[in-house]
Amino acid sequence: MRLLHTSDWHLGRGLHREDLLPAQAAFLDHLVTTVRTERVDAVLVAGDVYDRAIPGLGAVELFDRVLHRLAALAVPVVLISGNHDSARRLGIAARLIEQAGVHLRTDVARCDEPVLLPDGDGPVAVYGLPYLEPALTAAELGAARVGHAAVLGAAMDRVRADLATRPPGTRSVVLAHAFVVGGEPSDSERDITVGGVPSVPAPVFAGVDYVALGHLHGCQTITERLRYSGSPLAYSFSEAEHRKTMWLVDLGPGGEIDARRIDCPVPRRLHRLRGTLAGLLADPSLERHTEDWLQVTLTDTARPDRAMEQLRGRFPHTLQLAFEPEGVVGDGLPSYGSRTRGRSDAEIALGFVRHVRGTDPDPAERELLQRATEAAGAAARGEV
Template sequence: MRILHTSDWHLGRQLHRTPLLAEQRAFLEHLLDTVQNENVEAVVVAGDVFDRAIPPLDAIDQFKWILEELAGLQVPLIMISGNHDSPRRLGVNARLIEHAGIHLRTSVEDCARPVVLQDEHGPVAFYGLPYLEPGLVQTQLGAEHASHHAVLSAAMDQVRADLAARPSGTRSVVLAHAFVTGADTSPDSERDITAGGVPSVSASVFAGVDYVALGHLHRCQKISERIRYSGSPLAYSFSEADYRKAMWLVDLGSGTALTARKLLCPVPRPMRQVTGALQDMMTSADYAQYETCWLHVTLTDPDRPHMAMERLHERFPHTLKLSFAHEHQIDGQSYRSRVQGRTDHEIALGFLHHVTGIPATRAEQDLLQEGLEKVRTEAAAREAN
């Protein structure tokens, strides 16, 4: 069975207040072309379909359009909700639209209810594990702890139990939205999902499955031959400027045979980070290559130039972000670079140490972690509703 694995569409997202609807539409058209040209038999989307729980209407229109197009091609679609989605909103009418080959998995109850498709080698069971907020689903899943590892392990136990009861030779695909240990992140692009002090889960959680289609992290990457992230189809922050976006074309053969091929996504507009003095950038031919790019410009002028952004737009109309190399430097290192890659808990502890002059005690660290997780859980519960 030939499967197209994608994720993290983030429909409705903006890039520094610039709408990306046209660029997202270009990707979806590319996806449809790929489905037809590569004879895809199933499309899987591993979460974060929308960028926020209540998406704008034009994003909903794009979503409606792609579902209609795939249904018209009679290509099954299996999709889960991610941490940016509202499970209840995304999953509305899910049972009804299954008749059109659109399979949405957005609730805990559906983790062990697979979509079963057939090919010449027999059945393939697709299990959709939506983003599981530990504090909300621990009891429902019977997990030992309110952590990502514990709730995903409990969900996978249900998957394996269901799979064991199916005919011998049934192949399996799991869709999950999680941060798997060893994967590369994209700073400024992905929302922190820390719970229980640990945001990641071990790849061993998914043992016994033929293929795991992951979402959440925005870089296309391979955890193992059978566990992969497709990443987002577009770069959603300048931290992703140097990474090509892609999808995985996965072929499940008979038995345990599997091959996967990376398919590059179109680049509607290149994204670059450029450093230099304003006058040089406005006049030098060396910068001509950036005139049509989305830009993050860092100016090296010793003083802040007057109307710098307005002047940059004269030559580089797609400049989205402007920084100044001589400003906001502390001990030779910017605040942004000092906190990059750190969790909210670590940043807050660093601030507390800076203000009080003494490190937080273990009790204070635990109390702060409890408070952060309570806030995040309450926010997730509001979005889920």
């Protein structure tokens, strides 16, 4: 059986105010094309379909459109809710749309109710474990304690118990949305820490042939049978070096796994630049980045005037700008109170400018700040 494993679409999400809906639409077009050309038997979506609990209309329309297209190809789809999704909203009419071959698993009570996919080598039981918020699901699952490992362990106990009732040779697949030990996070996943322990050990998923994981945005292999597809698009500059893909998984008659990566469309490359403003604007080797989405860190000792405007003159897709002046030494004082204690208003104002820019105010600025703080003080005392 050939499975296409994807996750973390985050429909409706942007990148530093850049609208990604067109790029997300292009990815879904690519997904449908892949299903058709690779003769995929079933699509697995391991959570975070949407970026937020109440998605925008554009995101909902994209989701609706891709489900219709996959249903028209008569390819079953199994989806679970992730920690960004509203399980209740995503699961509306779940049993009704199952008639079209779209199987939504957003209800904890259905985690041991498999989607049975027929195959020439025998049936494949696909179990969907929605994101399990420990505080909300531990009691329902009968978990021994409140924690990610405990609730996933209890859910997997139910899966294994159901699997034991199936005919011998039934192969098994689990979809789950979790942080598994050994996975590499990025900056764009929402923290799911509970009690300081966000991760679960891989052996929690023992006893099944393939685990289609979601939550981490980098495509990665935990074990041969446990894989993250990663997100189809980069949602932070920490993902600049990611190769965005889906997993095409061939599940053999005895549960053998043969997996290869299918590249996703790249709307624009992401890149990080660092240096002085003058250097970045003049460096001819950076011409190859003029069409990239950029995160720029300026190292000028003083903040340049109209820095973003100048950068976008050469790099029109600069999205994020930061300042880290080189050679600037802090005052060594640990707190705001320590830095201001015993100082006049004018000294505090001058110190603030020094802290922000990395350099002292020039004489004209010092005089202006001195007059302004004196006037403010006089007004506060009722002298004017």
